[in-house]
Amino acid sequence: MKPSPSFLTINRHGTFYFRMVIPRPLRPLFKGQREVRRTLRTDSHRLAQKRARQYAARLEAAFDKVICVLERDELGLTEADYLEAMELEMKGLFPDFSSPKDESRPADPILSDEEIEARQRRREVERLLTGAYGRPVPQEKEALAKQLLELSQPYQPTELRAVLPKLRDELVLRSLRPVRDGAVDTPQAVPSYDPAMADWTFYQVWEHQLERDRADTSSKGGQANHGGTLAERERLARVMTVLTQHKPVCQLTKKDWQAAYDNARKTKANADASIDPPTQLIEILTDDSEQQTGHERVRALIAFMKQIQAHARYLDLTTFRPDDVIIKPVEERKNERSRDGVAFNNDDIEAIFSGYIYKGPVADGRTKAYPFWFWLPLVGYFTGARTNEIAQLDTADIRVVDGHPCFDFCADAVDAPEAKRIKTGEARQVPIHPRLVELGFLSYVDAATLRLEARLP
Template sequence: MGFPFLVRRGARFYFRVRIPVDLREPFGRLEVWRSLKTADHKKARTLGKLEAAKAEITFEKMRNRELTRDQLRKIAEEYLHSTLEYCEGHREGGFLPRTHDEKEGKLLAYGDLADRYKGALSDLDVQETRARGLKRAGELVDSVLKERGLTLPKDSEEYAILARELLKRALEVCTVEASRIMGDYSNDYDRSRLYRQQEAAEEKQAGLLLSEVIQAYVKDHLTCKKWTPKTEQENTSILAVFLELIGDRDITTITHQDLMSFRDTLVKLPANPKKGRAKEGKPLKEVLEMGLPPMSLTTVRKYLIRIASFFKWAKLHKYVTTNEAEGLTIKEKKKVKASAARDTYDSEDIQRLFRALEYAPNKPERFWIPLISLYSGARLNEICQLHLEDVQDIDGVPCFRIEEEGSKKVKTVAGKRVVPVHPVLIELGFMRYVQMLREKGAKRLWENLKLKRDGYGQDFGKWYQRFNRRYITSHKKKVFHSFRHTVATAMKQSGVLETVAAEVLGHENSNMTYSLYGKGYYPRPLLEALLKLDYGVDIGELREKANTGLNYRPRK
């Protein structure tokens, strides 16, 4: 997936969005740029999604002229604090007047500026001279709006409100700076930090903007490494959709009824509402009007579960006092057994698999990985991430060692295990393949597979999906994971002990005596269980393919 809103300049990433045609005139430009203040691409992606959602909200509010008085006041407050912090940082950085005459000149300049702002404010508060006051304040207002990537029509009431709020804060800047230049830090701002205390008190009472809480939520989960890259991408995408649909507002004002209205809109959205050529770059309001097929209820449930988790976290960390998302999720109409979620491959499917597999020396993984899963029940990524060192002889039995170390991951703690290499794989020449790689100095079993967001198996999984539908079966419930079901079913029907089968497949053992006190099985009993995997299919043709592939030598 691309990230068209991200641009790198030097070491830093920037958010860039094209301004809709109908808003370009008031903006006076084609694009909005904003620094994401990070050189980390992963963090920039996350922040960029939220900025994109906030931009859509801003565009919509501009069309409807919906910047509230509180939002305008907050813009003015931010101007006050950032300006005074900048001035103080300038002094701390050594940028000082060279002489007392220069110091006096700065004092006079602040005095003149204060008189100008007072005059503009005075004009602004009289109907007869209001236009003149707006003109005198225009440079200040326009510079602040431009810095934040915003614009307001100059004849709007919002522009006048912001002008008045900014003039008051600008006068405060002049007063505080004049005091500081004289070496007096006993002014109200520096002595008691009155404005910052008031701001903190208002935020505590009123709450933060939804976008600010989302950023805190994402930061907490990334800092504590609670999310995988896949989970991070899913969550930030879902929260960006939520932010755009519900609006960037005080989180404490979001009610359960608001969330139910959001749910009513969500069920009308298509799956991946921001992906695809037709949808990319469009606000969700336009996507809704495209009449595309709506997302499935399963996807809706995923959205609602993630949003409920966000509000649960927000309550835990005191951003809200109640979890308004409780009871928001849609319950499944019917439940199915876990074993029914995927079907097993039958002997005819396996026969078609054997006929379709080809041994291409430059793509050996396409031959071996399906067979390894069929004769071990190992998960796709467990096989795709294997290193040469993970194929070991243990107690005289060739084994796969499935571990979590470095870039290798396992699904659960029980996933760390040893699985014997099935004799069928050895007969086909798998150990010979391993030896050839060792002689070549390779480190991994499948050098073509690269580590991606979902592990080493991401690209292979896509290939197998196409291969499976073309050559093996069109049955929707028969996928790569069906190999695990096939192995589990075969062992169950052959009378293999559940504790043995669980260890082969990497499942938790529910037996307290064995799981708490007993150590893992030695390879020999596990091999005996795997020997019962008899699919009643001849491997003669496979053996010939493997021999041809292993004996292939490229021309020099």
């Protein structure tokens, strides 16, 4: 498809506009205005091009005449004279492309924003059902039009062109299935799930998935075999249950699913979501961007919601898929917490260094441990380095500088295999704390170096 001419633009409602840059010598006559912009009163690309070409030809001719007068000014005309000449040239340049006015009809009333939006929604429904804007909906399709208008309320008018075909297909399929008396906007007309699951919320669906993971002995990872992952998934399951307002999954409508995914973006950071007693939805939501959960956690929440929704479909608790609703990408958030970070408090430090790696009994089911499990948190504690910076360290990065052992946080050459990366301007050398030396860190580095050399050919 050929690109539109530079003097043709389109607004968010689909209406084309004409725009042309005013030559620099003439801009003072337009009070500094840089361009001329006029509506073309059409959403037809072909008709808009035709009308825009008329504007362009007439304006260029008018501009050329006035510029010619400016260049040959022998009469000492004032700016007011040039302005009058410009007005005379432009008079009649912009024809009215609207329908001829009927003087016998009263003038159109001024519409409110709500009335304008209602017209836009009706216009998109008419386009879907008739194939063109402005055509009246046939009487036999009027009931379908009303249903589409009702179901599309959660969406913005600009989203309707993509959403309405899906809603229409859903209504047609629903009409082909047997419907129970009094059923309105139910996920499934005839339930095929186990009746014992009729009251299952998101939390019970997650618990069922967890039991399946535990029964799968072929997998050694995942939430069933990792305490940290399990605790995080359990927390997300509670948040999802609150987002769906503790409703049974089999009763969730498409609007409920859409609202849950939309509200996931507005959850408070570190919000306490409880199943018993049930936390109310309003308690975990906020419109303050400084208090909202970071974008990475929101992405993880939405990804887990999709996973549990897929498991609910496996159990026949819902017929809706994540693709049936609009889930917009989560944009990166920059707030005070993400910019400055959140420091560990004393309780956090105590929790980190009181695990079985440092003291206390070995946890049940633990059959092995790696040395870096012991050293990485300690290096972070005594250097303040980022996790990624510490994880990139190798034995060659432990160097003696002016008689003092140091960590050398620096980037490798670009062409080096598995090259380390450091943020611009943050390469540095950090002395190794005496407490690390006392605990045997340098001996650990020497032993790792010997093992590495033994493997080299």
